Amino acid sequence: MKSTISFNLKKYRKEKKMTQQEMAQALFVTPQAVSKWERGDSLPDISLVPQIARLFQISISDLWAEEAELVVSPIETLNQMSHGLIEDEIVSQVILELDSVTQISELTMSFDFFMLLTDRQKEQVVSAIIDSPYSDGMIEDFYYYLSSKQKEKMVMELLENQRYLALESIIPMMSRLIRTKVLEGTIRDQARDFLEELFPFLNYSQKEWLVQCVKLKTIPMSVLDNYLTFFTESQREELIKYEED
The missing domain is CATH 1.10.260.40 (lambda repressor-like DNA-binding domains)
Incomplete structure (x- = not known):
């Protein structure tokens, strides 16, 4: 509650x-x-x-401290609902409210109502939030409520638009499959600052893929120079060998 x-x-x-x-x-x-x-x-x-x-x-x-005389918005109306299906008209009002956001403080909200939305309604609201230029810091708040398919779709859209700040906040919650796709996109786009945030969460097979990329000259060894401590000893030996070459 x-x-x-x-x-x-x-x-x-x-x-x-x-x-x-x-x-x-x-x-x-x-x-x-x-x-x-x-x-x-x-x-x-x-x-x-x-x-x-x-x-x-x-x-x-x-x-x-409690807020005094809060104005109930469509989003807050949704959060007060405890059961039942939500009408499309209310969801449309929420989307209009999201479209009118002019500063980041307006996006301080709860997404508990996501539990009551249909998959189609969730996708509508997610699209409206992603379209907001102020939404990077709030992506993590509703990521929890999405299905695996919806999570992947949203992450891929954020990656395509290079919304790395939004992606950074949900790295710990990403599945192995989604994290692998994000890693591939990060390497493709040469987003080195984001790679630094991603590296601590990579598993052995994901780091092994990076080693193979260096071997195949898909990526230059210089991209990984700062991250050698994250690899296993055998992986480091392989990478250093190619660095010397």
């Missing part, structure tokens, strides 16, 4: 322009824990509350 602190955690994180992963790293917890806090599935341990307040540069009481 959504709580005041759940809403405030997300609000203050967005104001600081932090991803769930960055917040988790600062508090030495997992991104999944932060996600659960913001969805209202659990609350942060009481010992973490002072650290959270310092991280956001607010008082502890601010975390429990």
Whole structure:
């Protein structure tokens, strides 16, 4: 159940322009824990509350402060629904609201209503969000609610448009298959800054694919120079051999 602190955690994180992963790293917890806090599935341990307040540069009481006289938007209307099918007309109103966004603070919202949408409605809302120039920091918020097929479709669209900031926030949640496709696209586009964020999450076979790319001269060894520590000893030996060549 959504709580005041759940809403405030997300609000203050967005104001600081932090991803769930960055917040988790600062508090030495997992991104999944932060996600659960913001969805209202659990609350942060009481010992973490002072650290959270310092991280956001607010008082502890601010975390429990309620918003006064909130205007109920179509999105909030959806979040108040607990069961039943959602009419297409309401979804259309949500899309219009997303289209009218003019600043990033307007995109601080909950996506619990995704559980009630049909696949077609989800795709409509996702397309509207992706089209917003302010949505990079919120992609992680609804990624959880999508099917595997929808996740792949969205990630491929973000990759095609080189939306690396949005992709960065969902790296820990990507499946092995999706992460492999993202790796291939990153190498193809020579997006070295994003590769640095992606590397810690690659498995052995994905790094082995990179070794083979160097062998086949699909990518120059210089692309991987800064990441040798992420490879196994045998993989490093192979790469160094080609670097010497």
